[in-house]
Amino acid sequence: MAPSTASTPTGVLFEDDPVETLETSLHNDHEQISSPKPAKEYKLRLVWKNIILFAYLHVAAIYGAYLALTSAKLLTLIWAFLLFQAAGLGITAGAHRLWAHRAYKAKWPLRLILIVFNTIAFQNHAFEWSRDHRVHHKYTETNADPHNARRGFFFSHVGWLLCRKHPDVIEKGKGIDLSDLKADPIVMFQKKYYLIMMPLFCFILPTLVPMIFWSESFKCSFFVATLFRYAFTLNTTWLVNSAAHMWGNRPYDKYIHPSENKTVSILALGEGWHNYHHVFPWDYKTAELGDYSTNTTTAFIDFFAKIGWAYDLKTVSEDMIKKRVERTGDGSHMVWGWGDKD
Numbered sequence: 001m002a003p004s005t006a007s008t009p010t011g012v013l014f015e016d017d018p019v020e021t022l023e024t025s026l027h028n029d030h031e032q033i034s035s036p037k038p039a040k041e042y043k044l045r046l047v048w049k050n051i052i053l054f055a056y057l058h059v060a061a062i063y064g065a066y067l068a069l070t071s072a073k074l075l076t077l078i079w080a081f082l083l084f085q086a087a088g089l090g091i092t093a094g095a096h097r098l099w100a101h102r103a104y105k106a107k108w109p110l111r112l113i114l115i116v117f118n119t120i121a122f123q124n125h126a127f128e129w130s131r132d133h134r135v136h137h138k139y140t141e142t143n144a145d146p147h148n149a150r151r152g153f154f155f156s157h158v159g160w161l162l163c164r165k166h167p168d169v170i171e172k173g174k175g176i177d178l179s180d181l182k183a184d185p186i187v188m189f190q191k192k193y194y195l196i197m198m199p200l201f202c203f204i205l206p207t208l209v210p211m212i213f214w215s216e217s218f219k220c221s222f223f224v225a226t227l228f229r230y231a232f233t234l235n236t237t238w239l240v241n242s243a244a245h246m247w248g249n250r251p252y253d254k255y256i257h258p259s260e261n262k263t264v265s266i267l268a269l270g271e272g273w274h275n276y277h278h279v280f281p282w283d284y285k286t287a288e289l290g291d292y293s294t295n296t297t298t299a300f301i302d303f304f305a306k307i308g309w310a311y312d313l314k315t316v317s318e319d320m321i322k323k324r325v326e327r328t329g330d331g332s333h334m335v336w337g338w339g340d341k342d
């Protein structure tokens with residue numbers, strides 16, 4: 001089979017790598033789109049409202065960073081950091097590991113904490129986030145992947161939020177089972193009241209707290225604790241879709257792009273071990289090792305497991321990992337790297 005290029009009326013979307021596609025379909029659980037049908041007509045439609053809002057957010061965040069270095073109070077910086085950690089956990093332990101992947105179970109008090117944390121993050125409600133993420137795993141790096149990394153760093157990082165979705169995302173997404181999310185009253189409550197909860201938890205309270213409790217100026221409160229913190233959390237999350245789909249080793253499966261990226265792991269509370277995660281998405285650690293220093297989310301879940309609020313934590317047996325490393329790894333695994341046969 002000769003290499004093929006998927007073209008559309010608006011240009012080339014991505015280069016198909018036939019070897020990679022064949023190998024990936026052999027070795028991966030996720031479904032590949034290998035339909036003989038011609039590519040569906042796709043026209044990039046920009047969403048100017050989002051472009052303007054995200055441009056403003058990032059300019060404001062740079063100003064916030066400047067204020068953080070020059071005039072914000074120490075307590076405001078600590079508050080911004082705590083909000084980053086909480087919002088981050090709301091995404092990693094909440095939307096990602098609990099709701100999107102069901103990698104563990106959580107009693108309602110923990111789910112309540114996680115939904116509040118998740119709302120601070122404003123990355124859409126957990127229902128929508130999980131739906132998009134399930135589609136991302138099932139159709140990784142195809143047109144049905146909402147942030148298809150084959151369309152480049154910018155698209156997978158933020159560009160996908162600045163335009164209408166590819167029709168394949170919506171069409172293939174319809175086949176995703178969301179019944180577990182619909183059965184979770186806490187998820188559905190957040191979905192129903194998102195337009196009230198999100199402004200409150202992401203913008204209003206984070207700005208008011210420093211002003212009320214330690215007389216911070218509105219300027220520092222708003223630009224540092226709210227806009228800088230929000231933009232920082234977004235970008236660290238987006239790095240998982242962009243950087244961790246491009247750069248790093250692939251000790252578990254060299255036929256896929258998701259990679260082990262330590263920098264992203266540290267910034268994203270443990271979510272940069274992305275080669276492992278795409279191969280074993282049900283592992284609550286999203287990594288082979290339980291190293292807390294690069295995976296604070298695992299420490300968080302383990303703590304709640306100790307007090308009984310998190311349970312049924314799913315992992316992968318050493319034997320299963322070893323077999324996979326030997327079969328499809330790139331040879332960079334610290335222990336079983338010799339498994340590379342090339």
Ligand code: ST9
Binds near residue numbers: 050
């Ligand atoms: C944000 C999300 O930033 C970030 C997610 C990152 C994911 C990272 C994953 C990596 C692993 C985890 C790492 C965590 C690390 C954390 C570290 C923390 C320190 N399936 O969407 P619409 C249908 S958000 C099935 O409007 P458009 C559905 O019927 C930032 N169906 O499409 C839907 O209607 P409804 C803040 C689907 O019109 C309808 O289509 N938020 C699916 O093309 C329309 O959906 C924003 O800025 C699907 N997957 O618009 C908002 N998708 O929903 C940005 C859609 O009613 N979003 N349908 O059921 C938007 O404005 C729009 O979605 C759009 C596309 C313009 C991007």
Ligand code: ZN
Binds near residue numbers: 136240241245274278
């Ligand atoms: Zn991914």
Ligand code: ZN
Binds near residue numbers: 096100101133137281
């Ligand atoms: Zn995932």
